Amino acid sequence: MIQIQNVSKWYGSFQVLTDCTTQVSKGEVVVVCGPSGSGKSTLIKCVNGLEPIEKGSIIVNGTKVNDPATDLPKLRSHVGMVFQHFELFPHMSIIQNLAIGQVKVLGRSQDEAHERGMKLLDRVGIKMHANKYPGELSGGQQQRVAIARALSMDPICMLFDEPTSALDPEMITEVLDVMVELAQEGMTMMVVTHEMGFARKVAHRVIFMDHGQIVEDAPKEEFFGKPHSDRAQQFLSKILNH
Amino acid sequence: MNYQWNWGVFFETIPSGDVTYLTWIIHGLGWTVAISLCAWIIALSLGSIVGTLRTAQHRGLALIGHAWVEFFRNVPILLQLFLWFFVVPELLPHDLSMWVKQDMPAKEFITSVLALGLFTSARVAEQVRAGIQSLSRGQRNAGLALGFTQTQTYRYVLLPMAFRIIIPPLTSEFMNAFKNSGVAYAVGVWEMVFVSRQMVEETGGQVIESLIVPTVLYIICSYAANLLMGVIERRSHVPGFIVAK
Numbered sequence: 264m265i266q267i268q269n270v271s272k273w274y275g276s277f278q279v280l281t282d283c284t285t286q287v288s289k290g291e292v293v294v295v296c297g298p299s300g301s302g303k304s305t306l307i308k309c310v311n312g313l314e315p316i317e318k319g320s321i322i323v324n325g326t327k328v329n330d331p332a333t334d335l336p337k338l339r340s341h342v343g344m345v346f347q348h349f350e351l352f353p354h355m356s357i358i359q360n361l362a363i364g365q366v367k368v369l370g371r372s373q374d375e376a377h378e379r380g381m382k383l384l385d386r387v388g389i390k391m392h393a394n395k396y397p398g399e400l401s402g403g404q405q406q407r408v409a410i411a412r413a414l415s416m417d418p419i420c421m422l423f424d425e426p427t428s429a430l431d432p433e434m435i436t437e438v439l440d441v442m443v444e445l446a447q448e449g450m451t452m453m454v455v456t457h458e459m460g461f462a463r464k465v466a467h468r469v470i471f472m473d474h475g476q477i478v479e480d481a482p483k484e485e486f487f488g489k490p491h492s493d494r495a496q497q498f499l500s501k502i503l504n505h
Numbered sequence: 506m507n508y509q510w511n512w513g514v515f516f517e518t519i520p521s522g523d524v525t526y527l528t529w530i531i532h533g534l535g536w537t538v539a540i541s542l543c544a545w546i547i548a549l550s551l552g553s554i555v556g557t558l559r560t561a562q563h564r565g566l567a568l569i570g571h572a573w574v575e576f577f578r579n580v581p582i583l584l585q586l587f588l589w590f591f592v593v594p595e596l597l598p599h600d601l602s603m604w605v606k607q608d609m610p611a612k613e614f615i616t617s618v619l620a621l622g623l624f625t626s627a628r629v630a631e632q633v634r635a636g637i638q639s640l641s642r643g644q645r646n647a648g649l650a651l652g653f654t655q656t657q658t659y660r661y662v663l664l665p666m667a668f669r670i671i672i673p674p675l676t677s678e679f680m681n682a683f684k685n686s687g688v689a690y691a692v693g694v695w696e697m698v699f700v701s702r703q704m705v706e707e708t709g710g711q712v713i714e715s716l717i718v719p720t721v722l723y724i725i726c727s728y729a730a731n732l733l734m735g736v737i738e739r740r741s742h743v744p745g746f747i748v749a750k
């Protein structure tokens with residue numbers, strides 16, 4: 264589904280990604296972790312072309328992302344993305360947030376989009392807030408809406424960039440529950456997170472990044488069993504100990 | 506103070522015709538409002554486009570926007586007016602140039618609107634740019650990630666919020682448009698500044714009356730502009746949204 268091959272990327276003269284290679288198969292859940300500044304967000308933004316790459320190639324569902332001829336908006340419309348800071352559109356009500364992409368990008372009718380939107384809101388437990396505005400919801404609620412918004416486009420895979428790290432502890436669970444459910448339904452997911460509980464529960468593979476490189480890329484059991492690199496071991500002991 | 510007050514001066518007829526000074530000043534007010542509103546429409550539309558261009562990811566577009574702002578913002582408005590009025594017609598192709606100089610109707614008015622509109626557009630563009638840039642980078646990404654094109658991202662995501670955020674500075678630009686419209690007197694538009702200057706000369710010293718009335722009228726205009734923007738601000742208020750995050 265997602266193939267990342269020998270990807271390198273620079274910001275000016277600073278190399279953020281160095282020769283990253285990995286893939287996410289259909290139905291697979293891959294967790295990406297690593298210290299701050301290691302390039303996790305950058306990597307995941309390259310997958311749907313929000314950031315260009317200088318070397319290598321990324322192929323999503325058979326389409327090459329870094330090909331100038333690729334219709335990026337079309338590709339992105341079926342790759343869902345959830346951000347650390349939710350990024351709901353503050354001037355639109357919750358249901359409008361869910362409808363606008365369906366109407367303007369997929370060409371659905373307002374009624375159709377609203378119906379689909381309400382179903383998804385029901386699923387993430389926000390139905391009663393459909394007519395409120397993002398600013399009137401808690402962080403956890405906003406993030407669940409953001410997941411529903413991504414789902415409203417009927418994505419073939421979902422990208423998450425630290426979806427719970429801006430949330431208070433009690434809200435983390437409500438968002439993770441939605442993500443676990445999604446994973447169990449067989450959604451293809453690439454998730455940047457430090458929530459190792461989530462990784463243990465639903466991940467198939469775990470990737471560890473450091474200094475722009477993929478240092479570890481192993482099946483979950485193997486990764487938690489004994490990570491090979493010292494760096495990964497250190498990192499894990501740090502985040503698992505608090 | 507040895508000043509001879511004479512409010513009756515407004516009911517005297519002007520030397521060149523049969524209207525009173527009061528009528529004349531009301532006509533002046535009409536021209537002031539017409540210039541300001543027309544210029545504001547130009548400023549708002551061009552300023553929005555140019556301000557948006559300045560935030561575009563395309564280098565060339567951003568550069569055009571930048572040049573526009575620097576030119577129209579850095580040259581004094583009065584000089585710009587003279588450039589449009591005296592210099593630009595000379596640069597046109599011969600036939601067009603002759604037509605502009607001899608036959609163009611309402612030449613003074615149109616030139617003033619153009620000059621004030623372009624001058625103000627650069628200032629509006631700066632506000633629009635600042636508004637867009639005050640939004641988090643994530644908002645643009647969120648729009649793009651949904652499958653919006655760049656244009657749709659501006660249209661549905663960035664500009665609606667940017668405009669809400671910049672209503673207060675836009676209000677002062679709108680009020681400035683009224684105040685700056687006074688320069689039109691310099692090319693002979695009979696707007697309020699022009700009328701009050703004429704009054705001072707023709708009435709033989711009723712300086713205070715001649716200046717106080719336009720002053721009050723300007724204040725009323727600016728205040729009305731302020732009220733109007735206030736209404737727009739309340740209408741477009743986003744529930745739960747706190748400016749500056």
Ligand SMILES: Nc1ncnc2c1ncn2[C@@H]1O[C@H](COP(=O)(O)OP(=O)(O)OP(=O)(O)O)[C@@H](O)[C@H]1O
Pocket residue numbers: 274279297298299300301302303304305306
């Ligand atoms: N637009 C940019 N311009 C220049 N450098 C950048 C830019 N965005 C990120 N970087 C740098 O690239 C590196 C990787 O950033 P990235 O955001 O991908 O890290 P991350 O692993 O997601 O970290 P975090 O856990 O803090 O989110 C960092 O050193 C960062 O400073």
Ligand SMILES: [Mg+2]
Pocket residue numbers: 303304305424425
């Ligand atoms: Mg990050």
